[in-house]
Amino acid sequence: MKETQRRSDVVIRFAGDSGDGMQLTGDRFTSATASFGNDLSTLPDFPAEIRAPAGTLPGVSAFQIHFADHDIMTPGDAPDVLVAMNPAALKANIDDLSANGTVIVNTDEFTKRAVQKVGYEANPLEDGSLEKFSVHEIPLTSLTVGALESFDVTKKEAERAKNMFALGLLSWLYSRPVDQTRDFLTEKFGRKPEILAANLAALEAGWSFGETTEAFEVQYEVGKAALPAGVYRNITGNLALSYGLVAAAQRTGLGMFLGTYPITPASDILHELSRHKRFGITTFQAEDEIAGIGAALGAAYGGSIGVTTTSGPGLALKSETLGLATALELPLLVIDVQRGGPSTGLPTKTEQSDLLQAMFGRNGEAPVPIVAPQSPGDCFYAAIEAIRIATQYRTPVLLLSDGYLANGAEPWRIPDVESLPDLTVSFTTEPNDTDAKGEPVFHPFLRDPETLARPWAIPGTPGLEHRIGGIEKADVTGAISYDPDNHDYMVRTRQAKVDGIAHTIEPLSVDDPSGEADVLVLGWGSTYGPIAAACRKIRDSGLQVAQAHLRHLNPFPANTGEVLRQYRRVIIPEMNLGQLALLIRGKYLIDARAFNQVRGLPFRSEELVEVIRSEMLGESTTRFESLTEESLA
Amino acid sequence: MTASEIPALDLVPKTDEVQKAKDFKSDQEVRWCPGCGDYAILAAVQSFLPSLGLRRENIVFVSGIGCSSRFPYYMDTYGLHSIHGRAPAIATGLSVSRPDLSVWVVTGDGDALSIGGNHLMHALRRNVNLKILLFNNRIYGLTKGQYSPTSEPGKITKSTPQGSVDHPFNPVSLALGAEASFVARTIDSDRRHLTEVLGAAAAHEGTALVEIYQNCNIFNDGAFEPLKDAGTKDSHLIRLQHGQPIRFGSEDERAVIRDNDGQIRTVDAETDGNVLVHDAHAEDPGVAFALSRLADTVSLDRTAIGIFRDVQRPSYDRLAREQLEQAGDPAGSTDLSDLIAGPDTWTVA
Ligand code: SF4
Numbered sequence: 001m002k003e004t005q006r007r008s009d010v011v012i013r014f015a016g017d018s019g020d021g022m023q024l025t026g027d028r029f030t031s032a033t034a035s036f037g038n039d040l041s042t043l044p045d046f047p048a049e050i051r052a053p054a055g056t057l058p059g060v061s062a063f064q065i066h067f068a069d070h071d072i073m074t075p076g077d078a079p080d081v082l083v084a085m086n087p088a089a090l091k092a093n094i095d096d097l098s099a100n101g102t103v104i105v106n107t108d109e110f111t112k113r114a115v116q117k118v119g120y121e122a123n124p125l126e127d128g129s130l131e132k133f134s135v136h137e138i139p140l141t142s143l144t145v146g147a148l149e150s151f152d153v154t155k156k157e158a159e160r161a162k163n164m165f166a167l168g169l170l171s172w173l174y175s176r177p178v179d180q181t182r183d184f185l186t187e188k189f190g191r192k193p194e195i196l197a198a199n200l201a202a203l204e205a206g207w208s209f210g211e212t213t214e215a216f217e218v219q220y221e222v223g224k225a226a227l228p229a230g231v232y233r234n235i236t237g238n239l240a241l242s243y244g245l246v247a248a249a250q251r252t253g254l255g256m257f258l259g260t261y262p263i264t265p266a267s268d269i270l271h272e273l274s275r276h277k278r279f280g281i282t283t284f285q286a287e288d289e290i291a292g293i294g295a296a297l298g299a300a301y302g303g304s305i306g307v308t309t310t311s312g313p314g315l316a317l318k319s320e321t322l323g324l325a326t327a328l329e330l331p332l333l334v335i336d337v338q339r340g341g342p343s344t345g346l347p348t349k350t351e352q353s354d355l356l357q358a359m360f361g362r363n364g365e366a367p368v369p370i371v372a373p374q375s376p377g378d379c380f381y382a383a384i385e386a387i388r389i390a391t392q393y394r395t396p397v398l399l400l401s402d403g404y405l406a407n408g409a410e411p412w413r414i415p416d417v418e419s420l421p422d423l424t425v426s427f428t429t430e431p432n433d434t435d436a437k438g439e440p441v442f443h444p445f446l447r448d449p450e451t452l453a454r455p456w457a458i459p460g461t462p463g464l465e466h467r468i469g470g471i472e473k474a475d476v477t478g479a480i481s482y483d484p485d486n487h488d489y490m491v492r493t494r495q496a497k498v499d500g501i502a503h504t505i506e507p508l509s510v511d512d513p514s515g516e517a518d519v520l521v522l523g524w525g526s527t528y529g530p531i532a533a534a535c536r537k538i539r540d541s542g543l544q545v546a547q548a549h550l551r552h553l554n555p556f557p558a559n560t561g562e563v564l565r566q567y568r569r570v571i572i573p574e575m576n577l578g579q580l581a582l583l584i585r586g587k588y589l590i591d592a593r594a595f596n597q598v599r600g601l602p603f604r605s606e607e608l609v610e611v612i613r614s615e616m617l618g619e620s621t622t623r624f625e626s627l628t629e630e631s632l633a
Numbered sequence: 634m635t636a637s638e639i640p641a642l643d644l645v646p647k648t649d650e651v652q653k654a655k656d657f658k659s660d661q662e663v664r665w666c667p668g669c670g671d672y673a674i675l676a677a678v679q680s681f682l683p684s685l686g687l688r689r690e691n692i693v694f695v696s697g698i699g700c701s702s703r704f705p706y707y708m709d710t711y712g713l714h715s716i717h718g719r720a721p722a723i724a725t726g727l728s729v730s731r732p733d734l735s736v737w738v739v740t741g742d743g744d745a746l747s748i749g750g751n752h753l754m755h756a757l758r759r760n761v762n763l764k765i766l767l768f769n770n771r772i773y774g775l776t777k778g779q780y781s782p783t784s785e786p787g788k789i790t791k792s793t794p795q796g797s798v799d800h801p802f803n804p805v806s807l808a809l810g811a812e813a814s815f816v817a818r819t820i821d822s823d824r825r826h827l828t829e830v831l832g833a834a835a836a837h838e839g840t841a842l843v844e845i846y847q848n849c850n851i852f853n854d855g856a857f858e859p860l861k862d863a864g865t866k867d868s869h870l871i872r873l874q875h876g877q878p879i880r881f882g883s884e885d886e887r888a889v890i891r892d893n894d895g896q897i898r899t900v901d902a903e904t905d906g907n908v909l910v911h912d913a914h915a916e917d918p919g920v921a922f923a924l925s926r927l928a929d930t931v932s933l934d935r936t937a938i939g940i941f942r943d944v945q946r947p948s949y950d951r952l953a954r955e956q957l958e959q960a961g962d963p964a965g966s967t968d969l970s971d972l973i974a975g976p977d978t979w980t981v982a
Contacts, residue, residue, distance in 0.1 A: 035979050180977060227981045233974060243973045250969055257730050276972070277960035282730060282953060287755035291722035294715075294752070298695070298726030301713055302734070306726065324716050380973075414978065417969045459711035459727075459734055460646075462690045467659065467706050469714025470698075479661065480706065 002211070003218050009068030010174065010222055011076030014166070015093045016085030016106075018052050018061045021163035026063025028167055028184060032176040033067045034234035034411050037224035040067040041529065042409045043075035043602065048264065048347040055114050060092040069223035073529035073536070075408065077604035083166055085109065085140070088118045094130070102134045104169070106162070108141035136215055140165055147205035152194045161202035168206020175221050178203060230413040237376035237405035238265070240412065241335065242272035244383025246279050249305050251384070251423040252391055255280040257304040259295030261288055264347040265403045266309045266337040289317035293334065297321060300330045301468075303427060303458035305387060309335040312354045313344065316361065322396055323362040324470045326494065329445075329454045331390035331397075333383075334368075338402040340600045349600025350403035352525050353576035358398045359554055359583065365491045367498040369393070370553035372400040374528035377412035379405060382551070384420060389501055391425050394453040400553070402575075404602045405526045428455035431463065433476070442466060444478040452497035499555050508557040512546035513539065519616045520567040522592070524550040524580055527573055527603060534608035538616075545612060553580070561588045571595060571615055573608055641762070641838035644732040645691050652683035659709040665700060670821035670848035674768065675707055677827045685735070685835055692735045695724040697744040700775050701768035701847070704739040718749025721756040721763065728762045729950050735835070738765040742783040743773050746802050750782075753842075757813040759949040760839035764831075767804055767844045768821075772853035785931050790852075805925040805941055808842045809918045815841035816921065817940040821848060822861050826872075826938065833940055839948040859933045871899075871927065873939030878908040879924075881935075889924065897923035899935050913943040 012029070016022045023044055033040050043064040052059030066076035078098035084090035086109035097103065105125065115123050124130055125137060144165040148158040164185075171178050182200060189196035210216050235243075249256035258281065260270050274283040282299075286292040293308040300306030310318060315336045325332045338354045340346025358370050369389050373382035382399055390397040431440035432455060442464040445454050457464040466478060474481035475489055510520065511532075523531045528549050535547045548563060550556065564570050564584065570592040572581040581594035595611050597603060657679040665671045682692065692710040696702035698717035705712025711734075715723050720738045728736040745753045745767050756763055772790070773779040779792040783804065787796035808816045815837040819830040827845065834841035846857045859865045867883040879889035887901050888908045897909065897920060915921065921941040928936040963969065 031977060035977055037979060037981065229981050231974065231978050231980050233978045246972065247969060250963075255730065257726055259726055277957050278963055279969070279972075280957075282957060284726065284729060284953075286722065286725075287751055290719060291725070291752055291755065294719045294722030295726030295729070298713075298723035298728075299730040300726075301723070302727045302731040304726075304730045320716055321719060328713075414970075414974050417973070459693045459731065460691050462688065465690055465709055465711055467661075467708075467712035467714065469705070469712075470716055471714065 002216070004175075005218050005220055007220050007222050008070065009066065009072060010081065010220065011064065011066045011079045011098075012081040012083070012170065012174075013062055013064040013079035013093060013096070014083045015060055015062040015089035016163070017054050017088070018047055018049065018059050019054065020061070020085045021160070022061045022063050022085070025163045025167045026065060028181045029170060029176065030065050030409055031180050031184070031234055032171065032178065033065065034232070035180055036177060038067040038069065038222055039071045039225035039227060039411060040065060040234075040409070041072055041075045042066070043404065044407045045601070046348055055086055055088055055109075055117050057088050057092050057118055060089050062089070062093060067222055069225050071225060071227065073533040074602065074605055077606045081170075083170065085162070085166070087115045087120060087124070090124060091118045091120065097133060099132065100134070102136065103130060104136045104138060104166070106140035106166075107137045108139045138169075138209075138215070143205065143209065144202050148198050148201055151198045151201060153198045157195060158198060161199050164199045164202035165206035165209070168203040169210045170206075172207045172210035173216060173219060175219060178207065227411065228413065232411045232413055234409050235377055235412040236407055236409045237373065237379040237401055238268040238337070238407070239272060240377050241373070241379035241383050241399075241401060242269050244380035245269075245273065245307060245387075246276055246281065247380070247417060247420055248384045248387040248423060249281060250279060250417075251420055252305055252387065252425050254425055255282065255304045256307060257296055257299030258283045258307045258309065259286050259299065260284070260292040260309045261286050261314060263289070263311045263314050265339055265406045266311050266314075266335065268406070269309045269335065269337075289314040290321060293318040293321040293332075297325050297328070297330065297332055300325075300332050301328070301458070303456070305331065305333070305391070307333045307335065309337070311337050311339045311347070312341045312357070315354060315357055319362050322368060323364065323366045325396035326362070326366040326368060327470050327473075328468050329394045329494070330456070331387075331394055333386050333390050333397050333399060335399045335401065337406045338400060340598070346600045348403065350526065350602060351575050351598055351600065352400075352402060352527070353579065353598065354400060355524075355553060355576065355579040356582070358400055365495060367495050367554065369395060369397045369498055369501055369555070370400060371397060372525040372551060372553055373405060374525060374549055374551065376405050376408050376410050380412075380415070384423070385551075388421060388423055391423060392453065392504070393451055393497060393501055394456055395498065400525060402526050425456070427461065428457040428464065429461055443476045444468060445473055446476050447493070447497075452493060452500060501552075502555040502558040505552050505555075505557055507559040508548050508550065508563050510546050510548045510563060511535070512544070514544045517544040517546035518568040519571065519612065520546040520548055520564065520569070521571045521573065521612055522548050522550065522564070522580070522584070523573060524553055527575065530603035530605045530608055531573060533605035534612060537605065537609045538612060543613065543616060545616065550580070553583075556587070561590075564588055564590050564592075569593065569615060571612055573603060573611070575603070639685075639836045641836055642685065642687065642735060645735050646688045646733060647686050648688045652686070652689070654680040654683065656689060657682050657709050659707055661706045663707050664703065666851050668850040669700070670770065670850075671701060671704070671768065673821045673824065674766070674827070674845055674847060675704065677824050678766075678831065679708070681828050681831045684832065687735055691733055692737070693727060694737045694739055695720045695727065696739040697741075697749060698775070699741040699744045699773075700849070701739055701741040702744060718744055718747070719752060720744070721749065721752040721761075721765065724763050725756055725759075725761045729953055732762075732950055732954060736763050738763050740765060740767050741774075742767065742769045742771060742781045742804070746782045746804060746807070754807075754811045757808055757811040757840050757842060760812075760814050760946050762839060762948045762950045764834045764841045765843065767842060768847040769804060769844050770847045770849035770853055771856050772849050774849045774852055778852035801930060803925055803928075803930075804842070804844045806922060809922045809925060809942060813842050813942065814839045814944050814946045815940070816942045817841070818844040818846070818938045820846045820857060820860060820938060830940065833943065837943060838951070839946055857933065860936055869932075869934050869936055871924075871935060871937040873911045873913070873924065873937055873941065875911055875913040875940065875943070878910050880908060889927070897927070899927060913940045915942075916944060918942055
């Protein structure tokens, strides 16, 4: 029996070639970890190319998981363990490893040529450069092939199972159950019994290798986390978002129509929804981004919940139709899973740089409400909230997710669907006004006095035949109008309608356990986890800091200005060059400090700790680069 | 044929009330230039629709941008005046999600073939249940007279003072190349022909593209004069009739023949017996395409009008609806809970 040590949390990064199956390995490890009962957070990080050239740095695909016996907020700053399947994976990731970290390398891949290919002058396993780490040199490929000798598979197929060997080893090392992975493999390879047998055997061999070999003296345990009571599952942001859409459609009682065009990292939502037609969901893969939103808008006109999904470049293409939806005042949901920009940018990496595009990226005064989820699981609720706003206020709504939320996973407490808000929609079916002669008439722009929403009267409703369009409409009647005063009134009214949404959203709440903080960290979207983790660390060190996180970016919660003014200093970390900071400064005249990074990766909480702390202690720092007076001058 | 006999309109509710053209006139003042060909088309459509016997509220006109795209405002049906080029996309979402509607798209040569070319092409390929009326006046009217993608080469306009160097589209050829299942051409001033073509389009399941030659008397007056002038029209126009030999000319002296080498061409005096018999239902669009190529772009001699192609292919709408129906309904209220829970859950007490 080997020694067992407890750890409160561990960060593991699996890294290999795009073809090595690292995402699958990470995913399986995650699933086992979730069902074991740890809290966890993951960060897949893969290249945009489907199969980048083998053995090269750009071809490295990695998957990081942070799991713990307590609640955690981020996928972890620095891995404790790096599994490197080849020299490229080692080189691309070794600098991130924590001091005294553990490296498990697949020595089979460290040939002279492979080592040189990625620019190592000497074999890093031999030149002492890994001395500060605890290195396990394991011939993963040949061990796997050896273990599968008696199986009816080719050498290539045997080699391909090395990720399961690695998974088996890591599962042993961290005492993870493997039953689920067995079930998963059985399902995946059910029709290819030889491949299934080989993968199961490789998984087994990896586990036994850990158990029997002397290379590993210690096995680790990470206890279950004390999460709030409930039934949990593991979920990624894109999946949660898809389920949120299905649930929201059900709560409205209407059919849903997704018109969309494939784009990374949003396509998974299309894939998922296309499987759920029985919930009344039609998916339409359009010829382009414009047709995607166009068809969704057409369906919304017909009385469906119209949805379109995209990423930054696609949002740019959708702008004109989004403006039309604003003018038509029809419900529509546009989901932008943000990625690195501009242009094609970094398709598989995360960024928050579409906020201003979402806010202003249309001609004319075309306000669009914006909702942003803060964690993978929260994507579910954000989708429901976005559809509530769209249907209640008859307006297009933008939901800003991002690549990190989309692909990252966390344990998620499954909600009771009956407890979700009732979003029942009623269409207008009768005339809503009288004409000069006292006859009943339908006026498509006669608004609800409270929400300022106009009636949603769908084709097929007798007696309410009317015309709408992108040309300015006269108030009440909806006839074409070029009247100056009418235009001024309509522009202001559409704005007032969107501003008025603030009445039905939660006020901005502040997390400040001591109530004594005078510095507030304000964020939005996926930075919630890293900011919360940083604030915790600061509090643990005896200092006080407050955190607030915006779920609604347009309009802001009604109390936002009041909250911000209570603090001596407001710090806004964003994965862009200061977009929320610009809005906050402009709207509230608050000298917010922006901390910005656009590395395609989520913030490391340690970094945020340093930045927030130096700001609290009034130390000068060069890190606040944007929006200083000099840069604005 | 009334609507109840048209399978393509099976799902659109009918009315027993007698409808008149004026029932389809909205209270909006029509704002096209006096003399514009659009008036004739509007009047023809308003007089034609009662023959379908559909409930007025189940008819929708969707348009893009341009002179023609003001059309929906003048129809007392549901209407959506959208943005430049996007009407087929918007109408696709509407049509697919609402099989109980008769959806018409009104567009122009700039709207459909320039800025919206992609959507037109894909609507045709998919065979969405849309009736697309393409008003072709071979000019940009609303932006005051620039050449369009159907203008003849060398067109002198404000934007091409030395004459355009663009080669034009032939909308019928384009539609046939884009897998259209119904393609027709007609002329604004020929009410009878226009009405006939509209009837056939309405009866067609899937996308029907109807190109309507339309006179813009302000910026391109007389563009189709050779096809309208009493002195030239009979010699220039080829009227296609399904099942009929294709003869034309004032004395029917001209004909479309198929050469021994298979080529489709016109002869001015019939020499032998192999006059082509028009088959709009031919699976292969090759002959229809050849017919669309006979016209001279500039003189308009040998311009064919009528229904080039009318073949049966299930509409996108129908196929998508079948998938939806096959998927069935959620199995009780627990289905959503089961879906979001997935197979791997654990309980924290
Ligand atoms: S500009 Fe030409 S097409 Fe436009 S309304 Fe006037 S005549 Fe008709």
